[in-house]
Amino acid sequence: MENWKEIYKEKIVTADEAVKYIQSGNRVIFAHACGEAQIITEAMLRNKEEYEKVEIVHLVPMGTGEYAQEENQKYFYHNSFFGGGSTRKALNGTYGDFTPSFFFEIPKLFKKDGKLPVDVAIIQVSSPDEHGYCSYGISCDYTKGAAENAKIVIAQVNKYMPRTLGDSFIHLSEMDYIVAYDEPILQLVPPKIGEIEQKIGEYCASLIQDGDTLQLGIGAIPDAVLTFLKDKRHLGIHSEMISDGVVDLILAGVIDNSKKTIHKNKCVVSFLMGSPKLYDFVNNNPAVELYPVDYVNHPMIIAKNDNMISINSALQVDLMGQVNAESIGAKQFSGTGGQVDFVRGASMSKGGKSIIAMPSTAAKGRISKIVMNLDLGSTVTTSRNDVDYVVTEYGIASLKGKTLRERAKALIAIAHPDFRESLMKQALEKFQILN
Ligand code: COA
Numbered sequence: 001m002e003n004w005k006e007i008y009k010e011k012i013v014t015a016d017e018a019v020k021y022i023q024s025g026n027r028v029i030f031a032h033a034c035g036e037a038q039i040i041t042e043a044m045l046r047n048k049e050e051y052e053k054v055e056i057v058h059l060v061p062m063g064t065g066e067y068a069q070e071e072n073q074k075y076f077y078h079n080s081f082f083g084g085g086s087t088r089k090a091l092n093g094t095y096g097d098f099t100p101s102f103f104f105e106i107p108k109l110f111k112k113d114g115k116l117p118v119d120v121a122i123i124q125v126s127s128p129d130e131h132g133y134c135s136y137g138i139s140c141d142y143t144k145g146a147a148e149n150a151k152i153v154i155a156q157v158n159k160y161m162p163r164t165l166g167d168s169f170i171h172l173s174e175m176d177y178i179v180a181y182d183e184p185i186l187q188l189v190p191p192k193i194g195e196i197e198q199k200i201g202e203y204c205a206s207l208i209q210d211g212d213t214l215q216l217g218i219g220a221i222p223d224a225v226l227t228f229l230k231d232k233r234h235l236g237i238h239s240e241m242i243s244d245g246v247v248d249l250i251l252a253g254v255i256d257n258s259k260k261t262i263h264k265n266k267c268v269v270s271f272l273m274g275s276p277k278l279y280d281f282v283n284n285n286p287a288v289e290l291y292p293v294d295y296v297n298h299p300m301i302i303a304k305n306d307n308m309i310s311i312n313s314a315l316q317v318d319l320m321g322q323v324n325a326e327s328i329g330a331k332q333f334s335g336t337g338g339q340v341d342f343v344r345g346a347s348m349s350k351g352g353k354s355i356i357a358m359p360s361t362a363a364k365g366r367i368s369k370i371v372m373n374l375d376l377g378s379t380v381t382t383s384r385n386d387v388d389y390v391v392t393e394y395g396i397a398s399l400k401g402k403t404l405r406e407r408a409k410a411l412i413a414i415a416h417p418d419f420r421e422s423l424m425k426q427a428l429e430k431f432q433i434l435n
Pocket of ligand 1: 216
Protein backbone atom coordinates (compact mmCIF):
# COMPACT_ATOMS: atom_id res chain seq x y z
CA MET A 1 0.00 0.00 0.00
CA GLU A 2 1.46 3.31 -1.12
CA ASN A 3 -0.20 5.47 1.50
CA TRP A 4 1.09 3.60 4.55
CA LYS A 5 2.79 6.68 5.99
CA GLU A 6 -0.62 8.37 6.17
CA ILE A 7 -2.16 5.25 7.77
CA TYR A 8 0.64 5.23 10.30
CA LYS A 9 0.12 8.86 11.31
CA GLU A 10 -3.65 8.46 11.58
CA LYS A 11 -3.39 5.48 13.90
CA ILE A 12 -0.86 6.86 16.35
CA VAL A 13 -2.16 7.31 19.89
CA THR A 14 -0.52 7.45 23.30
CA ALA A 15 -0.45 4.29 25.40
CA ASP A 16 -3.02 5.82 27.77
CA GLU A 17 -5.35 6.56 24.84
CA ALA A 18 -4.89 3.09 23.37
CA VAL A 19 -5.91 1.23 26.52
CA LYS A 20 -9.21 3.13 26.69
CA TYR A 21 -10.39 0.84 23.86
CA ILE A 22 -10.18 -2.15 26.21
CA GLN A 23 -13.53 -2.86 27.89
CA SER A 24 -14.29 -4.61 31.18
CA GLY A 25 -14.62 -8.34 30.63
CA ASN A 26 -12.67 -8.26 27.35
CA ARG A 27 -10.30 -11.10 26.55
CA VAL A 28 -6.92 -9.48 25.93
CA ILE A 29 -4.03 -11.49 24.50
CA PHE A 30 -0.53 -10.27 25.31
CA ALA A 31 2.32 -10.86 22.87
CA HIS A 32 4.34 -13.80 24.12
CA ALA A 33 7.27 -13.82 26.57
CA CYS A 34 9.95 -11.15 25.87
CA GLY A 35 7.67 -9.73 23.17
CA GLU A 36 5.30 -8.19 25.73
CA ALA A 37 4.55 -4.52 24.93
CA GLN A 38 5.70 -3.13 28.26
CA ILE A 39 4.54 0.47 27.71
CA ILE A 40 0.98 -0.74 27.05
CA THR A 41 0.93 -3.07 30.07
CA GLU A 42 2.04 -0.13 32.21
CA ALA A 43 -0.75 2.05 30.76
CA MET A 44 -3.32 -0.67 31.54
CA LEU A 45 -2.14 -0.68 35.14
CA ARG A 46 -2.22 3.13 35.36
CA ASN A 47 -5.79 3.12 34.05
CA LYS A 48 -6.95 0.02 35.94
CA GLU A 49 -9.79 1.85 37.71
CA GLU A 50 -11.54 1.93 34.32
CA TYR A 51 -11.72 -1.88 34.22
CA GLU A 52 -13.44 -4.75 35.87
CA LYS A 53 -12.11 -8.26 35.30
CA VAL A 54 -10.26 -7.79 32.05
CA GLU A 55 -9.04 -11.28 31.14
CA ILE A 56 -5.32 -11.25 30.36
CA VAL A 57 -4.11 -14.30 28.44
CA HIS A 58 -0.57 -15.31 27.56
CA LEU A 59 1.97 -18.10 27.70
CA VAL A 60 5.43 -17.54 29.28
CA PRO A 61 5.38 -14.39 31.48
CA MET A 62 8.56 -12.33 31.20
CA GLY A 63 7.26 -8.90 32.27
CA THR A 64 6.43 -7.72 35.78
CA GLY A 65 3.13 -9.64 35.96
CA GLU A 66 1.68 -6.82 38.09
CA TYR A 67 -1.83 -7.40 36.68
CA ALA A 68 -1.67 -10.89 38.18
CA GLN A 69 -1.11 -9.68 41.74
CA GLU A 70 -3.78 -10.05 44.40
CA GLU A 71 -4.30 -6.29 44.82
CA ASN A 72 -5.34 -6.04 41.16
CA GLN A 73 -7.91 -8.84 41.18
CA LYS A 74 -10.85 -6.44 40.91
CA TYR A 75 -9.50 -5.18 37.58
CA PHE A 76 -7.80 -8.15 36.00
CA TYR A 77 -8.16 -11.92 35.75
CA HIS A 78 -5.20 -13.90 34.48
CA ASN A 79 -5.83 -16.87 32.21
CA SER A 80 -2.48 -18.57 31.78
CA PHE A 81 -1.03 -21.14 29.39
CA PHE A 82 2.25 -21.22 31.33
CA GLY A 83 3.07 -20.07 34.85
CA GLY A 84 6.11 -18.17 35.99
CA GLY A 85 7.37 -16.59 39.18
CA SER A 86 5.22 -13.46 38.78
CA THR A 87 1.96 -15.21 37.87
CA ARG A 88 2.03 -18.56 39.71
CA LYS A 89 0.08 -17.35 42.72
CA ALA A 90 -2.71 -15.94 40.54
CA LEU A 91 -3.21 -18.99 38.40
CA ASN A 92 -3.31 -21.27 41.43
CA GLY A 93 -5.61 -18.85 43.28
CA THR A 94 -9.08 -17.39 42.89
CA TYR A 95 -8.09 -14.50 40.60
CA GLY A 96 -6.52 -16.54 37.85
CA ASP A 97 -6.67 -19.93 36.18
CA PHE A 98 -4.75 -22.17 33.84
CA THR A 99 -5.79 -23.45 30.41
CA PRO A 100 -4.11 -26.72 29.42
CA SER A 101 -3.09 -26.79 25.75
CA PHE A 102 -0.40 -28.00 23.44
CA PHE A 103 1.48 -24.92 22.27
CA PHE A 104 0.82 -25.68 18.59
CA GLU A 105 -2.95 -25.66 19.17
CA ILE A 106 -3.14 -22.24 20.84
CA PRO A 107 -3.56 -20.20 17.60
CA LYS A 108 -6.54 -22.40 16.74
CA LEU A 109 -8.19 -21.47 20.05
CA PHE A 110 -7.81 -17.78 19.12
CA LYS A 111 -9.59 -18.09 15.77
CA LYS A 112 -12.85 -16.13 15.38
CA ASP A 113 -14.81 -19.40 15.57
CA GLY A 114 -12.35 -20.92 18.07
CA LYS A 115 -12.83 -21.68 21.76
CA LEU A 116 -11.07 -18.53 22.99
CA PRO A 117 -12.03 -15.74 20.58
CA VAL A 118 -9.95 -12.60 21.04
CA ASP A 119 -11.29 -9.13 21.83
CA VAL A 120 -7.98 -7.29 21.92
CA ALA A 121 -4.47 -8.34 20.85
CA ILE A 122 -1.64 -6.27 22.28
CA ILE A 123 1.45 -6.79 20.17
CA GLN A 124 4.89 -5.29 19.79
CA VAL A 125 6.49 -4.97 16.37
CA SER A 126 9.50 -3.56 14.54
CA SER A 127 9.56 -0.22 12.72
CA PRO A 128 7.75 -0.41 9.36
CA ASP A 129 9.75 -1.24 6.22
CA GLU A 130 9.41 0.76 2.99
CA HIS A 131 6.16 -1.10 2.19
CA GLY A 132 4.51 -0.50 5.57
CA TYR A 133 5.12 -3.99 6.96
CA CYS A 134 6.28 -4.45 10.54
CA SER A 135 7.88 -7.63 11.80
CA TYR A 136 6.62 -9.53 14.85
CA GLY A 137 10.30 -9.61 15.76
CA ILE A 138 11.07 -12.01 18.59
CA SER A 139 7.50 -13.23 19.11
CA CYS A 140 5.63 -14.71 16.16
CA ASP A 141 4.33 -17.90 17.88
CA TYR A 142 0.63 -17.38 18.81
CA THR A 143 1.00 -13.58 18.69
CA LYS A 144 0.44 -13.42 14.93
CA GLY A 145 -2.65 -15.62 15.11
CA ALA A 146 -4.06 -13.56 17.99
CA ALA A 147 -3.62 -10.31 16.02
CA GLU A 148 -5.11 -11.79 12.85
CA ASN A 149 -8.27 -12.78 14.71
CA ALA A 150 -8.69 -9.98 17.26
CA LYS A 151 -11.50 -7.44 17.09
CA ILE A 152 -8.95 -4.74 18.03
CA VAL A 153 -5.17 -4.76 17.50
CA ILE A 154 -3.10 -2.39 19.62
CA ALA A 155 0.54 -2.36 18.50
CA GLN A 156 3.62 -0.90 20.07
CA VAL A 157 6.01 0.01 17.26
CA ASN A 158 9.49 -0.11 18.75
CA LYS A 159 12.73 0.49 16.86
CA TYR A 160 14.51 -1.94 19.19
CA MET A 161 12.34 -4.83 17.99
CA PRO A 162 14.43 -6.72 15.41
CA ARG A 163 13.05 -7.26 11.94
CA THR A 164 12.91 -11.04 11.77
CA LEU A 165 12.16 -12.82 8.51
CA GLY A 166 9.93 -15.76 7.62
CA ASP A 167 6.14 -15.55 8.04
CA SER A 168 6.50 -12.88 10.66
CA PHE A 169 4.93 -9.68 9.29
CA ILE A 170 1.88 -7.52 9.81
CA HIS A 171 0.95 -4.52 7.69
CA LEU A 172 0.19 -1.20 9.40
CA SER A 173 -3.29 -1.33 7.82
CA GLU A 174 -4.04 -4.40 9.98
CA MET A 175 -3.43 -2.49 13.22
CA ASP A 176 -6.13 -0.37 14.86
CA TYR A 177 -4.09 1.74 17.26
CA ILE A 178 -0.37 2.33 17.17
CA VAL A 179 1.76 3.36 20.13
CA ALA A 180 5.10 4.51 18.74
CA TYR A 181 7.48 4.03 21.64
CA ASP A 182 11.08 2.87 21.67
CA GLU A 183 12.32 0.95 24.69
CA PRO A 184 14.68 -1.99 25.19
CA ILE A 185 13.07 -5.36 24.60
CA LEU A 186 12.69 -7.71 27.57
CA GLN A 187 15.63 -10.08 27.94
CA LEU A 188 16.22 -13.56 29.29
CA VAL A 189 18.95 -13.68 31.92
CA PRO A 190 21.29 -16.57 31.02
CA PRO A 191 20.90 -19.46 33.47
CA LYS A 192 23.79 -20.65 35.64
CA ILE A 193 25.31 -23.84 34.33
CA GLY A 194 26.67 -25.94 37.19
CA GLU A 195 28.53 -29.24 37.22
CA ILE A 196 25.32 -31.26 37.17
CA GLU A 197 23.96 -29.46 34.12
CA GLN A 198 27.32 -29.92 32.41
CA LYS A 199 27.27 -33.66 32.99
CA ILE A 200 23.68 -33.84 31.68
CA GLY A 201 24.71 -31.71 28.71
CA GLU A 202 27.52 -34.11 27.93
CA TYR A 203 25.20 -37.15 28.01
CA CYS A 204 22.65 -35.38 25.77
CA ALA A 205 25.39 -34.37 23.35
CA SER A 206 26.44 -38.03 23.11
CA LEU A 207 23.00 -38.77 21.62
CA ILE A 208 23.44 -36.09 18.93
CA GLN A 209 25.14 -36.91 15.61
CA ASP A 210 26.56 -34.65 12.92
CA GLY A 211 23.75 -33.45 10.64
CA ASP A 212 20.96 -33.77 13.24
CA THR A 213 18.27 -31.10 13.63
CA LEU A 214 17.69 -29.85 17.16
CA GLN A 215 14.95 -28.45 19.34
CA LEU A 216 16.16 -27.04 22.63
CA GLY A 217 13.92 -25.91 25.47
CA ILE A 218 14.59 -23.03 27.87
CA GLY A 219 17.06 -23.20 30.72
CA ALA A 220 20.39 -24.37 32.02
CA ILE A 221 20.28 -27.85 30.49
CA PRO A 222 19.71 -26.83 26.86
CA ASP A 223 22.42 -24.20 27.29
CA ALA A 224 24.77 -26.82 28.75
CA VAL A 225 24.06 -29.14 25.81
CA LEU A 226 25.13 -26.41 23.40
CA THR A 227 28.53 -26.13 25.06
CA PHE A 228 29.21 -29.79 24.21
CA LEU A 229 28.35 -29.47 20.53
CA LYS A 230 31.40 -27.50 19.46
CA ASP A 231 32.95 -30.49 17.68
CA LYS A 232 29.78 -31.46 15.78
CA ARG A 233 29.17 -30.49 12.18
CA HIS A 234 26.20 -29.48 10.01
CA LEU A 235 23.66 -29.29 12.83
CA GLY A 236 20.26 -27.76 12.13
CA ILE A 237 17.66 -25.92 14.22
CA HIS A 238 13.90 -26.46 14.15
CA SER A 239 12.85 -25.27 17.59
CA GLU A 240 9.99 -23.35 19.15
CA MET A 241 12.63 -20.98 20.57
CA ILE A 242 16.33 -20.32 20.63
CA SER A 243 18.52 -18.24 22.90
CA ASP A 244 22.01 -16.70 22.83
CA GLY A 245 23.87 -20.05 22.90
CA VAL A 246 22.72 -20.93 19.39
CA VAL A 247 24.28 -17.73 17.97
CA ASP A 248 27.77 -18.83 19.03
CA LEU A 249 27.33 -22.20 17.33
CA ILE A 250 26.07 -20.58 14.11
CA LEU A 251 29.04 -18.21 14.10
CA ALA A 252 31.39 -21.15 14.75
CA GLY A 253 29.95 -22.98 11.73
CA VAL A 254 28.63 -25.87 13.87
CA ILE A 255 25.01 -25.03 13.08
CA ASP A 256 24.65 -24.46 9.33
CA ASN A 257 21.30 -26.18 8.66
CA SER A 258 22.83 -27.70 5.52
CA LYS A 259 21.50 -31.22 6.13
CA LYS A 260 17.94 -30.24 7.00
CA THR A 261 15.23 -32.03 5.08
CA ILE A 262 12.89 -29.00 5.22
CA HIS A 263 13.91 -25.32 5.33
CA LYS A 264 17.46 -26.23 4.29
CA ASN A 265 20.05 -23.62 5.34
CA LYS A 266 17.62 -21.89 7.73
CA CYS A 267 17.08 -21.99 11.47
CA VAL A 268 13.31 -22.27 11.91
CA VAL A 269 11.89 -20.93 15.18
CA SER A 270 8.72 -19.42 16.58
CA PHE A 271 10.02 -17.11 19.31
CA LEU A 272 13.28 -15.84 20.75
CA MET A 273 14.42 -15.03 24.26
CA GLY A 274 17.89 -13.79 25.03
CA SER A 275 20.08 -10.72 25.16
CA PRO A 276 20.67 -7.97 22.58
CA LYS A 277 23.38 -10.27 21.18
CA LEU A 278 20.61 -12.58 19.93
CA TYR A 279 18.24 -9.77 18.98
CA ASP A 280 20.94 -8.04 16.89
CA PHE A 281 21.93 -11.32 15.26
CA VAL A 282 18.43 -12.14 14.00
CA ASN A 283 17.76 -8.61 12.71
CA ASN A 284 17.21 -8.87 8.92
CA ASN A 285 19.14 -12.16 8.99
CA PRO A 286 17.96 -14.67 6.35
CA ALA A 287 19.65 -17.49 8.31
CA VAL A 288 16.88 -17.39 10.94
CA GLU A 289 13.19 -17.50 10.02
CA LEU A 290 10.23 -17.13 12.37
CA TYR A 291 6.90 -18.83 11.71
CA PRO A 292 3.69 -19.13 13.74
CA VAL A 293 3.70 -21.87 16.36
CA ASP A 294 0.88 -23.82 14.70
CA TYR A 295 3.42 -24.44 11.92
CA VAL A 296 6.77 -24.72 13.76
CA ASN A 297 5.41 -26.90 16.58
CA HIS A 298 3.00 -28.99 14.54
CA PRO A 299 4.17 -32.56 15.14
CA MET A 300 3.66 -33.41 11.44
CA ILE A 301 5.91 -30.51 10.40
CA ILE A 302 8.52 -31.34 13.06
CA ALA A 303 8.49 -34.93 11.80
CA LYS A 304 9.41 -33.80 8.28
CA ASN A 305 12.87 -33.07 9.67
CA ASP A 306 14.86 -36.30 9.51
CA ASN A 307 17.08 -36.95 12.55
CA MET A 308 15.10 -34.55 14.71
CA ILE A 309 16.34 -34.42 18.32
CA SER A 310 14.21 -32.70 20.96
CA ILE A 311 15.61 -31.82 24.38
CA ASN A 312 13.27 -30.72 27.17
CA SER A 313 13.24 -30.82 30.93
CA ALA A 314 10.95 -32.12 33.66
CA LEU A 315 10.08 -31.83 37.34
CA GLN A 316 9.39 -35.54 37.97
CA VAL A 317 9.54 -38.80 36.06
CA ASP A 318 7.90 -41.90 37.50
CA LEU A 319 9.20 -45.43 37.09
CA MET A 320 6.83 -46.07 34.16
CA GLY A 321 8.32 -43.09 32.33
CA GLN A 322 5.42 -40.66 32.84
CA VAL A 323 6.85 -37.16 32.71
CA ASN A 324 5.54 -34.28 34.79
CA ALA A 325 7.08 -31.09 33.45
CA GLU A 326 4.61 -28.55 34.77
CA SER A 327 3.21 -29.10 38.26
CA ILE A 328 4.51 -29.57 41.77
CA GLY A 329 1.85 -31.84 43.20
CA ALA A 330 -1.49 -30.24 42.37
CA LYS A 331 0.02 -26.76 42.00
CA GLN A 332 0.53 -25.58 38.44
CA PHE A 333 4.18 -24.55 38.14
CA SER A 334 4.72 -23.82 34.44
CA GLY A 335 2.88 -25.31 31.47
CA THR A 336 2.91 -27.90 28.74
CA GLY A 337 4.51 -25.48 26.31
CA GLY A 338 5.87 -27.24 23.25
CA GLN A 339 7.24 -30.29 25.04
CA VAL A 340 4.72 -32.82 23.73
CA ASP A 341 4.63 -31.22 20.27
CA PHE A 342 8.35 -31.91 19.94
CA VAL A 343 8.40 -35.28 21.72
CA ARG A 344 5.79 -36.51 19.23
CA GLY A 345 7.36 -34.80 16.22
CA ALA A 346 10.79 -36.22 17.03
CA SER A 347 9.30 -39.66 17.56
CA MET A 348 7.72 -39.58 14.08
CA SER A 349 10.89 -38.23 12.46
CA LYS A 350 13.08 -40.68 10.54
CA GLY A 351 16.09 -41.16 12.82
CA GLY A 352 14.54 -38.86 15.46
CA LYS A 353 14.95 -39.05 19.24
CA SER A 354 13.27 -37.16 22.07
CA ILE A 355 15.20 -36.50 25.25
CA ILE A 356 13.87 -35.49 28.66
CA ALA A 357 16.87 -34.21 30.59
CA MET A 358 16.83 -33.15 34.24
CA PRO A 359 18.97 -33.20 37.37
CA SER A 360 18.32 -36.36 39.42
CA THR A 361 17.33 -34.36 42.51
CA ALA A 362 15.66 -31.09 43.53
CA ALA A 363 15.64 -29.00 46.71
CA LYS A 364 19.43 -29.24 47.21
CA GLY A 365 19.40 -33.00 46.89
CA ARG A 366 16.57 -33.63 49.37
CA ILE A 367 14.05 -34.80 46.75
CA SER A 368 14.49 -37.39 44.00
CA LYS A 369 13.02 -36.30 40.71
CA ILE A 370 12.78 -39.95 39.69
CA VAL A 371 9.92 -41.36 41.73
CA MET A 372 7.87 -44.52 42.06
CA ASN A 373 4.64 -42.52 41.56
CA LEU A 374 4.14 -38.90 40.57
CA ASP A 375 3.02 -36.73 43.50
CA LEU A 376 -0.73 -36.72 44.11
CA GLY A 377 -2.43 -34.22 41.78
CA SER A 378 0.54 -33.98 39.40
CA THR A 379 0.11 -33.48 35.69
CA VAL A 380 1.30 -36.00 33.15
CA THR A 381 2.86 -33.78 30.50
CA THR A 382 4.51 -36.46 28.36
CA SER A 383 2.85 -39.86 28.59
CA ARG A 384 4.70 -43.13 29.08
CA ASN A 385 3.77 -44.05 25.50
CA ASP A 386 5.47 -40.94 24.15
CA VAL A 387 8.62 -40.84 26.28
CA ASP A 388 11.90 -41.94 24.70
CA TYR A 389 15.26 -41.06 26.35
CA VAL A 390 15.52 -39.77 29.94
CA VAL A 391 18.87 -38.29 30.95
CA THR A 392 20.22 -37.27 34.35
CA GLU A 393 23.77 -36.57 35.53
CA TYR A 394 24.02 -40.33 36.18
CA GLY A 395 23.39 -41.43 32.62
CA ILE A 396 20.86 -42.21 29.92
CA ALA A 397 17.73 -44.38 30.19
CA SER A 398 16.32 -45.46 26.83
CA LEU A 399 12.66 -46.31 27.46
CA LYS A 400 10.95 -46.87 24.10
CA GLY A 401 10.21 -50.54 23.57
CA LYS A 402 10.99 -51.37 27.20
CA THR A 403 8.56 -53.16 29.55
CA LEU A 404 7.46 -51.59 32.83
CA ARG A 405 10.01 -53.65 34.75
CA GLU A 406 12.79 -52.76 32.32
CA ARG A 407 11.83 -49.08 32.53
CA ALA A 408 11.88 -49.14 36.33
CA LYS A 409 15.36 -50.69 36.30
CA ALA A 410 16.70 -48.25 33.69
CA LEU A 411 15.32 -45.23 35.56
CA ILE A 412 16.58 -46.38 38.97
CA ALA A 413 20.05 -46.73 37.41
CA ILE A 414 20.07 -43.00 36.57
CA ALA A 415 18.47 -41.86 39.86
CA HIS A 416 20.70 -40.25 42.49
CA PRO A 417 22.55 -43.03 44.39
CA ASP A 418 21.00 -41.83 47.69
CA PHE A 419 17.54 -42.77 46.41
CA ARG A 420 18.24 -45.94 44.45
CA GLU A 421 17.73 -48.36 47.35
CA SER A 422 14.38 -46.94 48.35
CA LEU A 423 13.22 -46.79 44.71
CA MET A 424 14.30 -50.41 44.23
CA LYS A 425 12.34 -51.44 47.34
CA GLN A 426 9.19 -49.69 46.09
CA ALA A 427 9.61 -51.14 42.63
CA LEU A 428 10.01 -54.65 44.05
CA GLU A 429 6.81 -54.23 46.05
CA LYS A 430 5.02 -53.55 42.79
CA PHE A 431 6.77 -55.93 40.43
CA GLN A 432 7.97 -58.66 42.85
CA ILE A 433 10.93 -59.31 40.59
CA LEU A 434 13.05 -56.87 38.58
CA ASN A 435 15.10 -58.93 36.15
N1 COA B 1 9.61 -31.52 43.54
C1 COA B 1 9.62 -30.31 44.15
N2 COA B 1 10.26 -29.24 43.65
C2 COA B 1 10.92 -29.40 42.50
C3 COA B 1 10.96 -30.62 41.81
C4 COA B 1 10.28 -31.70 42.40
N3 COA B 1 10.28 -32.89 41.81
N4 COA B 1 11.70 -30.46 40.69
C5 COA B 1 12.11 -29.19 40.67
N5 COA B 1 11.63 -28.55 41.75
C6 COA B 1 11.86 -27.16 42.09
C7 COA B 1 13.32 -26.78 41.99
O1 COA B 1 14.00 -27.03 43.22
C8 COA B 1 13.27 -25.31 41.67
O2 COA B 1 12.97 -24.58 42.84
P1 COA B 1 13.69 -23.19 43.14
O3 COA B 1 13.22 -22.28 42.01
O4 COA B 1 13.16 -22.82 44.47
O5 COA B 1 15.15 -23.48 43.08
C9 COA B 1 12.05 -25.22 40.76
O6 COA B 1 11.23 -26.36 41.07
C10 COA B 1 12.38 -25.23 39.28
O7 COA B 1 13.20 -26.34 38.99
P2 COA B 1 14.34 -26.29 37.90
O8 COA B 1 14.92 -27.65 37.80
O9 COA B 1 15.27 -25.15 38.17
O10 COA B 1 13.47 -25.94 36.64
P3 COA B 1 13.87 -25.36 35.24
O11 COA B 1 13.92 -23.90 35.29
O12 COA B 1 15.04 -26.10 34.68
O13 COA B 1 12.57 -25.76 34.42
C11 COA B 1 10.71 -27.15 33.89
C12 COA B 1 12.16 -27.10 34.33
C13 COA B 1 10.35 -28.60 33.71
C14 COA B 1 9.81 -26.52 34.92
C15 COA B 1 10.59 -26.36 32.54
O14 COA B 1 11.48 -26.90 31.62
C16 COA B 1 9.20 -26.43 31.99
O15 COA B 1 8.33 -25.70 32.40
N6 COA B 1 8.94 -27.35 31.01
C17 COA B 1 7.63 -27.58 30.44
C18 COA B 1 7.45 -27.02 29.08
C19 COA B 1 8.46 -27.43 28.07
O16 COA B 1 9.20 -28.37 28.22
N7 COA B 1 8.45 -26.69 27.02
C20 COA B 1 9.30 -26.90 25.88
C21 COA B 1 10.51 -26.08 25.90
S1 COA B 1 10.26 -24.35 26.07
